[in-house]
Amino acid sequence: MNENEFFTVSFYPEKYRDALSLMGSKSGKDIDKDAAAGLTIRDLGDAVTYEEAEVTLLCKKIYHQDMDPKNMPAEVVQQNYTVDKPHRLFIGEVVDVIR
Numbered sequence: 001m002n003e004n005e006f007f008t009v010s011f012y013p014e015k016y017r018d019a020l021s022l023m024g025s026k027s028g029k030d031i032d033k034d035a036a037a038g039l040t041i042r043d044l045g046d047a048v049t050y051e052e053a054e055v056t057l058l059c060k061k062i063y064h065q066d067m068d069p070k071n072m073p074a075e076v077v078q079q080n081y082t083v084d085k086p087h088r089l090f091i092g093e094v095v096d097v098i099r
């Protein structure tokens with residue numbers, strides 16, 4: 001996300017729930033997530049999505065900001081950010097809808 005000007009947001013049928021759960025819970029540094037999830041990469045030129053997506057929004061980054069733990073409830077910080085740095089929030093403009 002940091003290095004690219006574009007990102008995608010994709011929507012999938014229910015039957016891909018397990019594949020998406022794997023994608024969201026494993027690191028690409030540890031496994032080939034695409035192969036493990038059984039998803040097929042679809043190159044959009046400026047970004048990627050997967051053939052299995054019903055709809056993909058191609059978005060151009062227009063803003064980002066690191067989340068500030070001082071603005072989060074203490075239990076959220078304790079549960080998520082005692083080791084890892086806070087997430088970065090991205091806002092994008094939808095430039096195309098791919099079906």
